[in-house]
Amino acid sequence: MHEMALTEGVLRLLEDQAAAQHFERVRKVWLEIGELSTVDPEALRFCFEAIRAGTLAEDAALEIIRTPGRAYCMDCSKAVRVVQRYDSCPDCGGDRLQVTGGDEMRVKELEVE
Ligand SMILES: [Zn+2]
Numbered sequence: 001m002h003e004m005a006l007t008e009g010v011l012r013l014l015e016d017q018a019a020a021q022h023f024e025r026v027r028k029v030w031l032e033i034g035e036l037s038t039v040d041p042e043a044l045r046f047c048f049e050a051i052r053a054g055t056l057a058e059d060a061a062l063e064i065i066r067t068p069g070r071a072y073c074m075d076c077s078k079a080v081r082v083v084q085r086y087d088s089c090p091d092c093g094g095d096r097l098q099v100t101g102g103d104e105m106r107v108k109e110l111e112v113e
Helices: 003-021 041-051
Strands: 026-034 061-067 069-073 078-082 097-101 105-112
Touching: 003 026, 003 041, 003 105, 026 041, 041 061, 078 097
Parallel strands: 026 061
Antiparallel strands: 026 105, 069 078, 069 097
8 A cells, every 4th residue: 555655755745844834733734636646545544544643733634636637639639638547538539648637646735833
């Protein structure tokens, strides 16, 4: 389950931000997880709740935002919406798609005190 390592990464990032911006507690975390990423949001939530005790995010609420998958079709030269990484183009059926978004995970916003 690579979500545990990812969650640890998120917590480290929060600690770095806390040091840089001088806050002590995180109240809420908005985490963007792309539909095309390999991250399972429920597994990530589970990990977050499992390891946050004793950290600055102990009472933090976790808000997960799914960002849509986007790709560029090299056959019809259009930006298209994809649901899975190896989808073919919804417009022309071509399979030469280049993923341009929705394959990442990032902390979008924090509510801190
Ligand atoms: Zn196409």
